[in-house]
Amino acid sequence: MTMEMKDSGSVVLTAYHPHSPARIPGMEQSFVQDIPPSHSPTSRKSLSRCRRINRMLSNESVPPAFSRSNSQASMDSTSMEDFWCEVESIKESREDVSEEAMLLEFKPADEGELEAEWLQDVGLSTLISGAEEEDGQALLSTLTRTQAAAVQKRYNTYTQTLRKKNKHTVRDVRDIFGTSDSSPTFETVPVSPVSSNGIQLPGQKPVWKSVSSKSCLDCGIDKGSPSITEELSYDVSFSESITVLPKTQEWPKNQRFKKEDSALPKFIVRKSRFGLTEVGDLSPEDMKKIRYLSLLELTAFYDALGVELKRNRVERVRGRENGLFGVPLTVLLENDQKKVPGIKVPLIFQKLLLKLEETGLETEGILRVPGSASRVKNLHQELEAKFYEDTFDWDQVRNNDAAGLLKMFIRELPSPLFTVEYLPAFITLVEKISKIKLQLQALHLLIMLMPEANRDTAKAFLQFLKKVVANEGKNKMNLWNVSMIVAPNLFIYKGKRANQQEMQAAATTAHIVRLLIRYQDILWTVPSFLISQVRKMNEAAMNNSKRQLMFDKGVRKLLRRKTMERERPERPEGAVTFPPYLQSDIPEGVIRVYAPLHSKVSMAIQLNSQTKAKDILARFHCENSHGSSQNMRGQIQSLYEIGGNIGQHCLDPDAFMLDVYRANPQAEWVIKPKAS
Numbered sequence: 001m002t003m004e005m006k007d008s009g010s011v012v013l014t015a016y017h018p019h020s021p022a023r024i025p026g027m028e029q030s031f032v033q034d035i036p037p038s039h040s041p042t043s044r045k046s047l048s049r050c051r052r053i054n055r056m057l058s059n060e061s062v063p064p065a066f067s068r069s070n071s072q073a074s075m076d077s078t079s080m081e082d083f084w085c086e087v088e089s090i091k092e093s094r095e096d097v098s099e100e101a102m103l104l105e106f107k108p109a110d111e112g113e114l115e116a117e118w119l120q121d122v123g124l125s126t127l128i129s130g131a132e133e134e135d136g137q138a139l140l141s142t143l144t145r146t147q148a149a150a151v152q153k154r155y156n157t158y159t160q161t162l163r164k165k166n167k168h169t170v171r172d173v174r175d176i177f178g179t180s181d182s183s184p185t186f187e188t189v190p191v192s193p194v195s196s197n198g199i200q201l202p203g204q205k206p207v208w209k210s211v212s213s214k215s216c217l218d219c220g221i222d223k224g225s226p227s228i229t230e231e232l233s234y235d236v237s238f239s240e241s242i243t244v245l246p247k248t249q250e251w252p253k254n255q256r257f258k259k260e261d262s263a264l265p266k267f268i269v270r271k272s273r274f275g276l277t278e279v280g281d282l283s284p285e286d287m288k289k290i291r292y293l294s295l296l297e298l299t300a301f302y303d304a305l306g307v308e309l310k311r312n313r314v315e316r317v318r319g320r321e322n323g324l325f326g327v328p329l330t331v332l333l334e335n336d337q338k339k340v341p342g343i344k345v346p347l348i349f350q351k352l353l354l355k356l357e358e359t360g361l362e363t364e365g366i367l368r369v370p371g372s373a374s375r376v377k378n379l380h381q382e383l384e385a386k387f388y389e390d391t392f393d394w395d396q397v398r399n400n401d402a403a404g405l406l407k408m409f410i411r412e413l414p415s416p417l418f419t420v421e422y423l424p425a426f427i428t429l430v431e432k433i434s435k436i437k438l439q440l441q442a443l444h445l446l447i448m449l450m451p452e453a454n455r456d457t458a459k460a461f462l463q464f465l466k467k468v469v470a471n472e473g474k475n476k477m478n479l480w481n482v483s484m485i486v487a488p489n490l491f492i493y494k495g496k497r498a499n500q501q502e503m504q505a506a507a508t509t510a511h512i513v514r515l516l517i518r519y520q521d522i523l524w525t526v527p528s529f530l531i532s533q534v535r536k537m538n539e540a541a542m543n544n545s546k547r548q549l550m551f552d553k554g555v556r557k558l559l560r561r562k563t564m565e566r567e568r569p570e571r572p573e574g575a576v577t578f579p580p581y582l583q584s585d586i587p588e589g590v591i592r593v594y595a596p597l598h599s600k601v602s603m604a605i606q607l608n609s610q611t612k613a614k615d616i617l618a619r620f621h622c623e624n625s626h627g628s629s630q631n632m633r634g635q636i637q638s639l640y641e642i643g644g645n646i647g648q649h650c651l652d653p654d655a656f657m658l659d660v661y662r663a664n665p666q667a668e669w670v671i672k673p674k675a676s
Contacts, residue, residue, distance in 0.1 A: 082368055082481060082484040082485055083484040083485075083487065083488060083506050083510060084506075085368075086368075086484070086485050086487075086488050086489070087488050087492065089370050090411065090488060090489070090492070092373065112157070112158055112161030112162060112165070114313075115154045115155070115157045115158035115161070116128055116158055117313070118154050118295075118299070119151075119154060119155065119158065121292075121295055122139075122151075122292050122293075122295045122296045122299075123135060123136060123139050123289070123292035124136050124139060124140070124151065127151075127155055128158070135537075135541065137540070137544065138536075138537040138538075138540035138541040138544065139289075139292060139293075139537055141536065141537075141540045142293075142533045142536040142537050142540065143296070144237050144239070144240055144300070145240065146237070146239035146240055146300040146301075146303070146304055147237070147239065147293075147296045147297060147300045149300065149303070150296060150299045150300040150303055151296070153303070154299075228265075228266075229265075229266045229267070229268055230265055230266065230267050230268075230437065231267075231268055231269070231270055232267050232268070232269045232437070232440075232522065234269065234272075234525075234527040234528040234529060235272070235528060235529060236529060237297055237300075237527075237529045238297060238301050238441040238442075238444075238445070238527075239297060239300035239301040239303070239304045242301070242304040242305065264436065264514070264515075264518055265436055265437070267437070267440065267519065267522060269522055269525065271652065271654055272528065273655070273656040273659040274528065274652070274655050274656070274659055274660060274663070275613070275651060275652020275653070275654045275655035276525050276652050277525065277526045277528070277531060277649065277650075277652065278524055278525055278526065278650075279448075279455060279459075279524050279525075279526060280650075280675065281526070281649060281650035281651075282526065282531075282534075282646075282647070282648065282649060282650075283646075283647030283648040283649075284452070284647075285647045286534050286538075286646060286647045286648075286649075287452070289533075289534045289537055290448055290526060290530050290531075290534060291448065291449055293530050293533050293534070294445045294446075294448035294449045294530065295445075295449055297445055297530070298425070298442065298445040298446065298449065301441065301442060301445065302425075302428075302442070305432075305433060305438065307428060307432045307433065308428070309425060309428070310424040310425065310428065311421050311422060311424065311425065312420050312421050312422075312423060312424060313421075319331070319413075319414030319415075320414075322335065323384050324346075324348045324383055324384055324387060324409075325380060325384070325408065325409055325412045326412045326413070326414065327414075328413070328414050328415065329346065329413065329451075329453040329454060329457060330451075330453050332346045332348075333346060333453055339388075342675065344452075344453075344456040345456050345457050345460045346457065347387075348383070348387060348409065349406075349409060349457060349460065349461075350460070351387075351394070352402055352405055352406045352409065353406070353460060353461070353464045355394055355397060355402045356399065356402050356403060356406065356464065357464065357467060359399055360399035360402060360403065361467055361468060361471045361474075361475065362471055362474040362475055363399045363400070363475055364474070364475055364476050365400075365475065365476060365477070366399060366400070366403055366468060366475050366477060367403050367407070367468065367477060367482060367485045367486070368477065368481060368485050369400050370400065370404060371398060371400035371401035371402075371403065371404040372401065375398070375401050376401050376404040376405060376408065379397060379401060379405060380405065380408065383405070407486075407489045410461070410489050410490065411489050416490065416491070417454055417457060417458055417461070417490055418446075418450065418454070418458065418490060418491075419450060419451070419454060422446055422449060422450075423491065425442075425446060426443075426446060426491070426509075426512055427491075427505055427508055427509070427512075429442040429443060429446070429512075430508045430511055430512060431505075431508060436515075439515060440515060440519055440522070440523075443512070443515055443516070443519075443523060444522065444523050444527065447523045447524065448526065448527075448530070455524075458516075459520070459524055462516055462517055462520045463520070465482055465486065465517050466517055466520065468482055469482055469517065479514055479517060479518065480510070480514065482513075482517065483510045483511070483513040483514040483517065484510045486513050487506070487509035487510040487512070487513045488506075488509070490509070490513065491505070491509040491512070492509075534646070535645040535646060535663070535664070536645075538644075538645045538646065538647070539645045542645070589606060589607050589608075589658065589661070590604055590605065590606050590607065591604070591605055591607060591657070591661060591669050592604050592605075592669070593605055593616055593620070593639070593669045593670070593671060594668070594669065594670050594671070595620050595624070595637075595670070595671035595672075596670070596672065597637075597671075597672065597673075598620060598623075598624040598671070599624050600620070600623050600624050603619070603620065603623070605619070607657050607658040607661060608658065609656070609658055610656070611656065611657045611658060612653065612654055612655060612656055612657065613639045613651040613652065613653050613654070613655045613657060613660075614653035614654065615657075616639055616657065616669075616671075617637055617638075617639055617653065617671065620637075620671055621637075635673040636673060636674055637671050637672065637673060637674075638650050638651065638653075638671070638672070638673070638674040639651045639653075639669060639670075639671055640669070640670045640671070640672060641660060641664060641667045641668075641669065642667060642668045642669070642670055643666065643667050643668050644664040644665070644666035644667035644668075645663075645664050645666070645667075646664060646667065650674055
């Protein structure tokens, strides 16, 4: 199946079904199945086979009915040799795995269902059910111009489909957006560019320029990097930043990826006065809203680029309910959290990474040179039996075997690490978008979309890969080498049944992994325009709740009674969060900070334009340097913004507190250890 670009005026959300590709003459069998079996995974005979495979995909022997991928044509045969060797190694390791055990079940696409699922996935099920749900109404009130257009387009398609099927009456799009006709219009949903954390800045335009500063997140190239550095802005949504619609055309046929590290541009994200926010700095409730908004923004972004957003539709994923390998990440974490509460990355995955970081980073050809297939198989079985009993001997594991186990863990996940649902979107961002900056923005939103377990595990994996590349001088593994080895383990998720389309995406997937490794510090930072929308959602929900309470006489009486009981309030001992009335008499620009684990548990602090979060932390540390508990001294303390228009927000030490206070004057301020 090819991915066609359409004019943005006719983009619809469609499904991509890898289980039923169009049959191509001469391509009835999987390409990988045509690879001759090897006598030994470690034999150098595999290398000649890999070269032969690569030459086959590099020449013009592919039937005219199936055009070669531009990404595949972009690499010479030797540059992709490691990729095909890894594919061969994967095939050999899966020969004794049953076909049924590797299958994912897909739902067939029904007209209108795609749009209905999309509306549900972005948190707008209220448009389908007709119920006045607070979350849905709050979300609609925060949409940008391009996001509103994306919703209108999908809702129009959904309602038109229902009318054709003579289903129940549906709401007209004009009732939702207040428009005079059902065509997409932007004037009814006003949007102003936002600052880094919720303050409106009317008329501000994103600025892209060369900078050099230490007060920023730097994701550049250490050596041989381009002289010009580009600054990324999070102040305005990515889709709103696209002011000129690109022409709907494919990449040029002679377009080539440059495999040198220096070919990648250097990007930095300058810290605003609100600092930067990482994924783990927000509460789970707010991160759920971030996922809604990220899918909305990704759809609007693809629409603005004239690119079709495709998603797989998985009905059921088969997986084991216990053990280590082949177990869904959520199930594995549930089991591990019984042993280590709060753990975010599976214990077995952490241990494999730790083993390689301690002894394998300088091993030449690490990840590329396969371990012994028989040893890896025996170690796999032994781990399943002994890991949770803490009787497994890690000293017996050779580095290349540990790398083989690590890749096996990723491949045998019932659902791919980057989720089967959005794998087509990952491929599209490279195949259909030529500028790396735009690719990075799309990739950023896809990372925000990932389930928490997948995102945390992927982050740990990419941090390890970054360390491998950093040791290139000794292990001979540069960024492109590592990307080629890792790509088939992440993106050819059906093992030996990988189809021709996946084979052709070789260079594309390697380029995606390269972007993930190089720019990972950017990708795990939550864009500030999304945080601003979360604040607006929470404010809208609170206002709706207040209006509803005003009509409830019983509640008003209860509130009056409670108010009388609170004439002389006292803060509960040991509490971490505190009711707003405790700060009702605090003057403007003064905050009361609580530190339950310190000997001095609270302090009123006058803010000025230069007060940073780290200044408040330093003041508490100085005041409590002799009275705090020994356990608390060894922990990293952070300042949290809690309540008001945010659930919980761990503040960047460089955040200017007066700006944060003005964005959320009803918040409470608590110092506590940051969750690891």
